[in-house]
Amino acid sequence: MSKSKKKTHLAWAMYDWANSVYSLVITSTIFPVYYNNVTQKDSSNDLVSFFGVEVVNTVLYSWSISFSFLVIAILSPLLSGMADSGGKKLTFMKIFATIGSVSCMGLFFFDGSNLEFGIICSVLASIGYAGSIVFYNGFLPEISDVDEYDLLSAKGFALGYIGSVILLVINLLMIEMPELFYINDGGQAARWSFLITGIWWLGFSLIPFSVLEDNPYGRIYNISLLLLGYKEIRKVINELKGKVQLKRFLLSFWFYSMGVQTVMYMAASFGDKELELPGDKLILTILIIQIVAILGSYLFAYISMKRGxxxxxxxxxxxxxxxxxxxxxxxxxxxxxxxAFMVGMVMGGIQSISRSSYSKLIPAETVDHASYFSFYDVTEKMAIVLGTFSYGLIEQFTGSMRVSSLVLGMFFVIGLVFLLRMRFPSNKLLKV
Incomplete structure (x- = not known):
């Protein structure tokens, strides 16, 4: 592999390092715990008023996640089609990364009394994160060969886990020992962690932004590409009709992603409400998950290479x-x-192998990678919408997150059924 290609691969993977801190600090650990603490009046009252509507605080959080991913699911096909038609993947990736990181910094000003502001910032941060991933994933087939997909995808996730763990450890020290950082208390330290996370995200994003090419196919961009974006999406829809294995994969991915993504977003809330674990132990648990996930992503990449x-x-x-x-x-x-240990083992692996598996199923002759990946991302986003919404809905009616977990298990069962009916191209054939 040439030095130039290695540099491009590392730069691409560094965006996982940049944005994964948001996924860990904001969606999985510190923010959910902080949010629960500042929105719960007492142990028996977890109702909050959101624009005059009373709802359970964790249900509101779950539904805000659903809403943010519904927005990006609607937008991403159009945007990725425009990106492919006009060669603007990197431009759109920059826009969404900026929206997400700045909104993340805005959470520094959320103290519980301004609930609407906090939810709006968290929704915009989620939209920015999810939107940038659409274009980030679209670069994978352009910068690497088919036989490099698994390891490069795993490298991205592994760097993401390493970077996010480093920042989470720093943030955890700030929360547990605020006096060392000249901070008044753990609550204020949590708010500082949101600000630092946004800065980390935006700062390290400059590495891939300076190396990746915006327009490798030399396409000309103009305002009429708004309509061309829809044409690109329609073309991919027509191509999918004759690709049975790709459709089966997307169906399987849709169902099991409902479970994977919902577990990632609601794990800390589950430990807080159902087990009443203190915040520091919850954050430490998620930290363990991240470390184990690094090993898991490479373990299942190895299994994939050996057994398919x-x-x-x-x-x-x-x-x-x-x-x-x-x-x-x-x-x-x-x-x-x-x-949590078991979740860590399969969390990184299933995301990494799903991404590389889909890359292998995309027709080799296509150059519209962002349009194809928009289907992948829309599938994932709609899975998050339905998964988190149903999780919150079941909790709203039953008052128990345990029942919600059983429903997630059924999503995985359906995904497994579709997966068992699939035939993947063998790794040996892909290398020919």
Whole structure:
């Protein structure tokens, strides 16, 4: 591999390093715990007023995630089609990354009394994060060969986990020992962590922004590409009609992603409400998940190379099913830790292998990678919308997150059924 290609691969993977801190600090650990603390009046009253409507605080948080991903699911096909037609993937990636990181910094001013402001900032940060990923994923088939997809995808996720763990450790020290950082208390330290996360995200994004090419195919951009974006999407829809394996993969991915993404977003809230674990232990648990996920992403990349993508994915989805049903019976702190370890093992792997598996199923002759990846991303975003919405809806009616976990398990079961009906091209054929 040439030095130039290695540089491009590293720069691409560094965007995972840049944005994954948002996914860990804001969506998975510190913000959910901070949000619960500043919006819950007492142990028996978790209702909040959002623009005059009373709702359970964690349900509002779950539904805000649903709304943000619904917005990006609607926008991403148009934007990615425009990106492919006009060669503007990097431009759009910059726009969304800026929106997300600046909104993340805005959470510094959220103190619980301004609930609407906090939710709006978190929604915009989520839109920025999800939107930038659409274009980021679209670069994978352009900067690497087919036999490099698995390891490069795993490298991105691994760097993301490493970077996010480093920042989370720093933030955890700030919250546990605020006096060392000349901060008044843990609540203020949490708000500083939101600001630092946004700065980290925007700052490290400058690395891929300075190396990746915006227009590798030399396309001409003009305002009429607004309509061309729809044409690109329609063309991909027509192409998908004759690709049975690709459609089956998207159906499987849609169902099991409902479970994966919802677990990632709601794990801290589950530990807080159902087990009443203190915030520092919840954050430490998520930290363990991130470290284990680094190993898991490479472990299943190795299994995929040796036994094929289908075997790796079937193994992981099966483990996810067991995790969801086991969650219903988790009542102690150490049971929660054991479950978290298993989540970590399959969390990184299933995201990494799903991305590389889809790359292998995209027709080799296509150059409209962002348009194809918009379907992948829309599938994932709609899975998050339905997963988090149903999770919140079940909690609203039953008052229990445990029942919601059982429903997530059923999503994985349906995804496994579609996956078992798939045929992936073998790794040997891909290298020919």
């Amino acid at each position: 993508n289908k075997v790796a994915l079937v193994c992981m989805v099966t483990i996810w099913i067991m995790i969801c049903f086991a969650a219903y019976y988790v009542y102690t702190e150490y049971q929660f830790y054991a479950l």
